[in-house]
Each structure stands twice: as structure tokens, then as C-alpha cells.
Amino acid sequence: MTLKGMRVLVTGGAGYIGSHVARQLGEQGCEVVVYDNLSTGHAWAVLNGDLIEADLADTKRLCSVLATGFDAVLHFAANIVVPESVANPLKYYENNTLNSFHLWRLCSENNIKHVVFSSTAAVYGVPKVTPVSEEAPLAPINPYGASKMMSERILLDLEYSGGPSFVSLRYFNVAGADPEARIGQATPHATHLIKVACEVAAGLRSGMTIFGSDYPTPDGTCVRDYIHVEDLAAAHIAALEHLSGGGASQVLNCGYGRGYSVKEVLDAVRRVTGSDLPVLEGPRRPGDPAELVADSRRLRTVLNWSPQWDDLEAIVATAWRWERFYATKRAQ
Numbered sequence: 001m002t003l004k005g006m007r008v009l010v011t012g013g014a015g016y017i018g019s020h021v022a023r024q025l026g027e028q029g030c031e032v033v034v035y036d037n038l039s040t041g042h043a044w045a046v047l048n049g050d051l052i053e054a055d056l057a058d059t060k061r062l063c064s065v066l067a068t069g070f071d072a073v074l075h076f077a078a079n080i081v082v083p084e085s086v087a088n089p090l091k092y093y094e095n096n097t098l099n100s101f102h103l104w105r106l107c108s109e110n111n112i113k114h115v116v117f118s119s120t121a122a123v124y125g126v127p128k129v130t131p132v133s134e135e136a137p138l139a140p141i142n143p144y145g146a147s148k149m150m151s152e153r154i155l156l157d158l159e160y161s162g163g164p165s166f167v168s169l170r171y172f173n174v175a176g177a178d179p180e181a182r183i184g185q186a187t188p189h190a191t192h193l194i195k196v197a198c199e200v201a202a203g204l205r206s207g208m209t210i211f212g213s214d215y216p217t218p219d220g221t222c223v224r225d226y227i228h229v230e231d232l233a234a235a236h237i238a239a240l241e242h243l244s245g246g247g248a249s250q251v252l253n254c255g256y257g258r259g260y261s262v263k264e265v266l267d268a269v270r271r272v273t274g275s276d277l278p279v280l281e282g283p284r285r286p287g288d289p290a291e292l293v294a295d296s297r298r299l300r301t302v303l304n305w306s307p308q309w310d311d312l313e314a315i316v317a318t319a320w321r322w323e324r325f326y327a328t329k330r331a332q
């Protein structure tokens with residue numbers, strides 16, 4: 001199934017993950033339109049297609065854009081910081097759930113056939129069984145995860161009533177960057193482990209803290225399933241191929257099915273960057289499950305997806321390359 005010539009709307013396409021997917025869509029010959037308010041995204045990150053600078057809450061604008069006709073919508077736009085969602089839940093329910101609600105409604109009204117949605121492993125909360133399959137109970141422990149769970153559910157119910165077919169991709173821990181370092185994670189005040197560690201190695205932060213070293217894991221630090229953003233972007237391309245080929249709606253975990261501890265990640269960052277990486281051991285961060293690893297068999301089987309970047313050092317190396325490039329870019 002070729003995507004060539006498809007017209008695709010990408011909300012949040014100026015952000016970290018959306019910009020990588022928009023780039024790959026362009027490489028597949030799609031006509032890409034990015035809809036982004038640039039709250040955490042950057043115009044320079046849109047390497048393919050047109051950027052419409054607008055907010056999802058502006059439903060009039062969104063409707064007029066959708067009315068120009070799209071084959072599919074990929075929805076990335078959201079707020080994504082878990083502790084902020086605890087402190088300010090309404091911001092998350094408004095931007096993530098309410099704005100998704102309006103987007104789904106407008107997709108339906110404008111006869112959009114297919115939707116690919118950025119969901120998260122945070123919908124599982126603290127899973128009882130690991131690796132986590134898509135059948136695990138949904139039990140988010142923070143408003144961020146709950147806001148995404150609700151958006152998924154609305155999409156599901158809408159499809160039953162004739163709305164767009166969809167693939168909800170539940171991302172585990174996304175990391176790495178475009179291997180050519182044209183784009184990468186540029187979120188201000190980032191909280192993600194590999195991004196923070198690369199900022200420390202680049203001298204942009206004086207140090208960092210390991211949030212808890214008394215977890216019931218082999219070295220006492222939390223274990224996560226890190227997926228390279230390029231592989232994740234490829235899963236979106238495969239999801240769109242699946243849907244446009246008449247495939248049924250799906251919910252799919254996105255990870256590699258193996259985990260690394262915080263200490264293992266920091267050692268990889270030391271090896272790649274040559275930095276000593278000054279690190280303190282601190283208390284646990286509230287809401288962190290000890291271990292979160294994806295059962296990704298369904299993604300592999302249904303979408304015939306196979307990773308190209310399943311190597312922690314390669315993930316860190318691309319993130320590090322991007323970090324150095326971005327430091328130079330900011331200094332200019």
C-alpha cells in the first residue's frame with residue numbers, strides 16, 4: 001500500500017515526535033499540513049509541508065482547515081508533562097481530552113476516513129504484569145494518562161457509530177533523534193531521562209538526580225522500554241498504510257519489549273558522550289512505576305513493523321548528536 005499523494009493533517013507536527021513523523025510522511029510522498037500552536041514546538045522543525053500556526057481550541061479554524069479535505073489525521077498535539085498534569089489537571093483535560101473530542105467530532109463531520117492517535121503507556125498506570133500487553137487493565141495514576149485514556153475511548157466509541165477508523169499507538173519511552181540531526185527533542189525544560197542526561201553532558205545543566213534507587217529491580221532504579229523516535233515514526237507510517245489498505249482499527253503498544261534501568265541508561269550516556277555525568281541519588285519521583293516494558297508483539301504482527309534502531313547506544317548517540325547541533329543552533 002503506497003501513501004504517495006495522500007493528504008495528511010498532522011496536529012503537533014512542529015513538536016518532537018510529530019516532526020519526525022511529518023518528515024517521514026514527506027519522504028513517502030504524502031502532502032503534509034501541520035497544525036500547531038508552537039507552544040512547545042518550533043516552526044524550523046517542520047521539514048515537509050505547510051505549517052498552519054493555530055490552536056486546536058480554535059475549532060472554527062480547525063474546521064475550515066479540515067474542510068479543505070484530508071485522507072487522514074495524525075494527532076500528536078498535547079501537553080505531556082506528568083507532574084504538571086497533577087498540579088494542573090484541568091489544563092490536561094482541556095488540551096488533551098476536550099481538544100481531542102472536538103478534533104474527533106470535526107474529523108467525523110468532515111468525512112476524514114482515518115486517524116492515528118498518540119497515546120501513551122501512562123494509560124496502564126502501575127501494571128501488575130510485565131511486559132504489558134494491550135489487554136492489561138487501564139488504570140492511569142495521573143491526569144496526563146487519564147486524559148489520553150479518555151481520548152482513546154471517545155475515538156473508539158465514535159468509530160462504532162461510523163466515525164473514522166483509527167490506530168491508537170501507546171508509546172513507551174521515546175528517545176533519540178533524526179540520524180542526520182536536522183530535528184530532535186527541543187522541548188524547553190525537558191524532563192525525559194536521556195534528554196536531561198544529554199543536556200548535562202553538554203554542560204547545559206550542572207548535574208542531575210536519579211529519582212529513586214530502592215526499587216525492586218536488579219540495580220534498584222526504574223526500568224523503561226526506550227524506543228527510537230525513527231522506529232516510532234515508522235510505526236505511524238505502517239499504521240496509515242494499514243488503515244488506508246482497509247485494515248481494522250487497532251490499539252498497539254510501541255516499544256521494543258525489553259527494558260533498561262536508569263543506571264544502565266546513564267552508563268550508556270557516559271560511554272557515548274565521554275562525560276563523567278555528575279549524578280546524585282535522590283528520592284523516588286511520585287507516580288513512577290518500577291518497571292514499564294511493552295509487549296509489542298501486536299505491533300510487529302499487525303503492522304509488520306520491525307525496529308531498525310533497537311540499540312541503547314545508538315539511541316543515545318543520535319540524541320547526543322542532536323543535542324550538540326541544537327546547542328550550536330541556539331548560540332547563533
Ligand SMILES: NC(=O)c1ccc[n+]([C@@H]2O[C@H](COP(=O)([O-])OP(=O)(O)OC[C@H]3O[C@@H](n4cnc5c(N)ncnc54)[C@H](O)[C@@H]3O)[C@@H](O)[C@H]2O)c1
Binds near residue numbers: 018
Ligand atoms: N515524548 C514521549 O516520550 C511521549 C510518550 C508517550 C506519548 N507521547 C505523546 O506524543 C505526542 C507528542 O509528544 P512530543 O514528545 O512530541 O511533545 P511536544 O511537546 O514536542 O509536541 C507537542 C506539539 O503539540 C503542539 N500543541 C500542543 N497543544 C496544542 C494545541 N492546543 N493546538 C495546537 N498545537 C498544540 C506543541 O506546540 C508541540 O509542537 C503527545 O500527544 C504525547 O502525549 C509522548
Ligand SMILES: O=c1ccn([C@@H]2O[C@H](COP(=O)(O)OP(=O)(O)O[C@H]3O[C@H](CO)[C@H](O)[C@H](O)[C@H]3O)[C@@H](O)[C@H]2O)c(=O)[nH]1
Binds near residue numbers: 122172192196262288
Ligand atoms: O532527571 C531524571 C529524569 C528521569 N529519571 C527517571 O528515568 C525514568 C524515565 O523517566 P522519563 O521522565 O524519561 O519518562 P517516564 O517513564 O516518566 O514517562 C514517559 O513515558 C511514559 C510512558 O511510559 C509517558 O508516556 C510519559 O509521557 C513519558 O514522559 C523514570 O524512572 C524517572 O524517574 C531520573 O531518574 N532522573
